[in-house]
Amino acid sequence: MSGKFAGKVVLVTGASKGIGKAIAKAFHDEGASIAINYSSSEKQAKELKGSLERAEIFRADVSNREEVKTMVAEVERKLGKVDILVNNAGIWYLFGIEDYDESKFNRMWEINVKGVINTTLEVLPHMKEKKGGAIINIASNASLGTSAFGNTFYSLTKAAVVMLTRRMAFEFGRYNIRVNAIAPGWIETDMTIGGKTKEEIDNLEKWFKERTMLSMVGKPEYIANVALFLAEAEYMTGQTVVVDGGRIDYLTHGI
Template sequence: MKYAIVTGGSRGIGRAIAETLNEEGYKTIILYNSSQEKAKELEEKGIITIKCDVSNRDSVKGAKKEVEKITDKIHVLVNNAGLWYLMPFERFDEDKYEKMLKVNLNGLIYVTYEFLPLLKNAGGSSIINIASNAGIGTAAEGTTFYAITKAGVIILTRRLAFELGKYGIRVNAVAPGWIETDMTIGGKSQEEIEKLRENFRNKTVLHTTGKPEDIAYIVSFLASEKARYITGQVIVADGGRIDNLTHSV
């Protein structure tokens, strides 16, 4: 039996990843900090759910103890938990920035560090970090501080690949563009959602928007033996953002 952990796994991209890995035969464990009702829905599919605030190291240590009651080996760790606020630089809000930093970057560090012994025990495992195309320079109004945290995720991915390769641990990242989730369209009217969709369609050469499953399938590949020779890489999945494809090199 192979075990997978997905942080922020109760909804959105994390939920799609958890469901996909579960369907592919992994015993999947999600760490979640909200949406308990959605977590219960996953339990009905055989997915194990553990309440955990990844930005709190003590909470992560507690989650590790719960996982150790189940297994001493983790074959796949997906650091998906994330938080974002639209915040133009001129309206800098220290509290919001600190929250994003604690979840998006510190949380990834805490989870990876605490679960590293279990990843080593697997004798060949895979860490996949969910970054963002904002972290590689894709510009969007109000995303500067979010982009800083995701750029950190990308740098950390490459450094961890360098440091953990000696244990047979591969470390890669996926950098999504705009994905339709309850975080990106929740609370908006249908008219607002359609305007958002059209806006992002017009920014891609494929003229389409992304779904959580699009990211889940990439994660599934990176977790598998088919990707055994891939580490330290960032796969951008953004429909072919026109501004990224046409800028001068």
């Protein structure tokens, strides 16, 4: 076993598909043992485990603190203590302010925000004890105010992730625990194109290409590469790295 992360244990929440899957693969390719968390996509999680030499799957709804506690204990029993945590699990409902759906907003908050808190708190004791660790939170460029329609309440949850990242970095820095975030732009995943026709996907790609400096749409691997960087960026904490192809459609220049 060789690679930059040989001997390390990496827990990736929501790792059965999309960005999480790409991140899990990238860390595995660099020698890490991977804890694949999933909530409902058991088939995809098993398929991913089957393609990785050093991986185990763990079911938990990250919004449920007790399930997360049980999961982390199982990860420690099967793979060892968590050295790197990637808080990737998230959900995305699209609706405008006038179409406010309280139940959908609450569910996004539970997973996108409380999930970060729950999982971080469960891996924190070991990281404090060993005086080191890396936590990477997956936010979104929506948190910074991009103009895609229907993102209002999703963006609120991801803005909270950005602030949590800063506060966690501040509070955990004394233990040499680094906390950073990635704010992806539009990434082609099951969450963004699942269930859509080819014409709908083509229209989406055209819309987003027209709004990036690079005239590109994102791939999960692009985010995985940044996660690898953040996991070993020794003098970097409290930062949110925007990976969106150079989006040009921010709502305002104000702060």
